[in-house]
Amino acid sequence: MTAGNIEIDTLVIGAGQAGIAMSEHLSKLGVAHLVLERSRIAEAWRTGRWDSLVANGPAWHDRFPGLEFDDLSPDSFAPKERVADYFEAYARKFKAPIRTGVEVRRVERNVGRPGFMVQTSEGVIQANRVVVATGPFQRPVIPAIAPKDEHLTQIHSAQYRNPQQLPEGAILVVGAGSSGTQIADELQRAGREVYLSVGQHDRPPRAYRNRDFCWWLGVLGEWEQATMKPGREHVTIAVSGAHGGRTVDFRELAERGMKLVGVTRSFDNGIVTFQPDLADNLARGDENYLAVLDAADAYIERNGLQLPLEPEARRVFPDPECVSNPILELDLLKAxxxxxxxxxxxATDYSWLKVDAFDAKGKPVHQRGVCSESGIYFLGLPWQSRRGSSFIWGVWHDAKYVADHIATQRTYLEYRDAAQREAERSASVIARPVGA
Incomplete structure (x- = not known):
C-alpha cells in the first residue's frame, strides 16, 4: 500500500481473529475488500499477553471450521504463539487481502457522496463500508483507586509477561477472572507470596464426566444465549487451559498458600482495605459450578448417555483461614x-471513528454487528449476537452474518444502478432521430 487515494468496496480494520473471519466470508461472497492491520496478523496473541498463556478452550473448539490444529491433540490447549500462527495460516489459505503495518487514524462519512474517507498512516482510502474488527481489548483499565506510590510496581495484566520481570516481594493481584487467576497461580507456582482479590465470578468445571465445559455449554444451549442475564454484567469467568486444563478452585489455591481477599475497596497511606464479601463471592461461584454439574447430569440421564460417573467433582475444600477469618485491611509495607x-x-477506544455509531456511554449501537450508522459494522464484540461471540468459533459465525448483510446491501445498490441504466437507455431511444 502506498500513499494516495485508494477506493475499495469494504474496508476491514484489524487482522486478528475477527478481521480474518470477516475477510473469509467477504471473499466467498465476491465482495472486494481490504484488511488493514497496524502491527502483524494476530499481534495481540503474540505480544499482548503473558508468555505462558494458552487458549482457554480446547483445540477442537477454539478454531475456525475450515482448518484444524493438525499438530495438536484435539483436547489440548494451544499456546498463544501457536494460535497466532494458526491465524496467519488461515489467512494464507484463502489469500486474504491483508496489509500489515498500516494504522487507521480517522474514519468519517463523506459529504455529498456515498461512503467514508479513511485516513491511514500511508494515505487516504475511500470505502463504501467499514467493518471495525479491532476487538474489545484495546485500552487496559486501571481503576482510579490505584495508589500513587512510587515505591510500588503497578502494572496491568496486559503488561505482565512472567514472574522474573517483577521485583522481589509479595504480590497483590486485583481481579480473579481468567487472566488474574492464571497469573496469580503462575506466580505462586514460582514461589512468590500472592494475595488474590476475588470478586463475583462464574467458575465452571474445566471438564466433567469426560467432556470439556465447552462441550457442555454447547449441548446445554448456553452458547446460544442472546443476552446476558440481568445483574451479571460485571461477573467474570474463572477458567483456565493452563497445565493441561484444570478447574479453577479458589479454596484449593488457598490450601496451597495463596491468600484470598474480597473486592479491593481503597488505598490510604499504604493501607489497602477490602470488601467483606469474599465468602459470598466464593459461594456464588460454587453455585455456578454445581449448577453446571447438575445440568450435565440431567442431560446425561435424559439422553441415556454412557459417560463415567465423577463423584469427586463435588468434593469441596474446607474454608481456609483467609475465608473464615477474612483480611479486611492490609499494611502493604508490613505484608x-x-x-x-x-x-x-x-475499555474500547473509538476516538478515531468519527461517525454517529455510539450511545451516550460511547458503546456501539448495533444489531448483531450491523450499526445504526449505515455502512458501519462491528465485529468481535462480547455478546455481539450470543454468549459464544467472544470465542474464536463464535466470531466466525458473527462474521458470516455481517458479510451476508453487506452482500444484501450491495444488491440493493446494484438494483439502483440497473434502474438508472434503464432510464438512460430509454432516454437514448427517445432522443434518437426518426429513421436513424
Whole structure:
C-alpha cells in the first residue's frame, strides 16, 4: 500500500481473529475488500499477553471450521504463539487481502457522496463500508483507586509477561477472572507470596464426566444465549487451559498458600482495605459450578448417555483461614507487597471513528454487528449476537452474518444502478432521430 487515494468496496480494520473471519466470508461472497492491520496478523496473541498463556478452550473448539490444529491433540490447549500462527495460516489459505503495518487514524462519512474517507498512516482510502474488527481489548483499565506510590510496581495484566520481570516481594493481584487467576497461580507456582482479590465470578468445571465445559455449554444451549442475564454484567469467568486444563478452585489455591481477599475497596497511606464479601463471592461461584454439574447430569440421564460417573467433582475444600477469618485491611509495607497487578479488564477506544455509531456511554449501537450508522459494522464484540461471540468459533459465525448483510446491501445498490441504466437507455431511444 502506498500513499494516495485508494477506493475499495469494504474496508476491514484489524487482522486478528475477527478481521480474518470477516475477510473469509467477504471473499466467498465476491465482495472486494481490504484488511488493514497496524502491527502483524494476530499481534495481540503474540505480544499482548503473558508468555505462558494458552487458549482457554480446547483445540477442537477454539478454531475456525475450515482448518484444524493438525499438530495438536484435539483436547489440548494451544499456546498463544501457536494460535497466532494458526491465524496467519488461515489467512494464507484463502489469500486474504491483508496489509500489515498500516494504522487507521480517522474514519468519517463523506459529504455529498456515498461512503467514508479513511485516513491511514500511508494515505487516504475511500470505502463504501467499514467493518471495525479491532476487538474489545484495546485500552487496559486501571481503576482510579490505584495508589500513587512510587515505591510500588503497578502494572496491568496486559503488561505482565512472567514472574522474573517483577521485583522481589509479595504480590497483590486485583481481579480473579481468567487472566488474574492464571497469573496469580503462575506466580505462586514460582514461589512468590500472592494475595488474590476475588470478586463475583462464574467458575465452571474445566471438564466433567469426560467432556470439556465447552462441550457442555454447547449441548446445554448456553452458547446460544442472546443476552446476558440481568445483574451479571460485571461477573467474570474463572477458567483456565493452563497445565493441561484444570478447574479453577479458589479454596484449593488457598490450601496451597495463596491468600484470598474480597473486592479491593481503597488505598490510604499504604493501607489497602477490602470488601467483606469474599465468602459470598466464593459461594456464588460454587453455585455456578454445581449448577453446571447438575445440568450435565440431567442431560446425561435424559439422553441415556454412557459417560463415567465423577463423584469427586463435588468434593469441596474446607474454608481456609483467609475465608473464615477474612483480611479486611492490609499494611502493604508490613505484608511485604512490592507489586500490584491490575487484572481489571479493558475499555474500547473509538476516538478515531468519527461517525454517529455510539450511545451516550460511547458503546456501539448495533444489531448483531450491523450499526445504526449505515455502512458501519462491528465485529468481535462480547455478546455481539450470543454468549459464544467472544470465542474464536463464535466470531466466525458473527462474521458470516455481517458479510451476508453487506452482500444484501450491495444488491440493493446494484438494483439502483440497473434502474438508472434503464432510464438512460430509454432516454437514448427517445432522443434518437426518426429513421436513424
Amino acid at each position: 511485604g507487597i512490592t507489586t500490584i497487578i491490575w487484572a481489571t479488564g479493558y
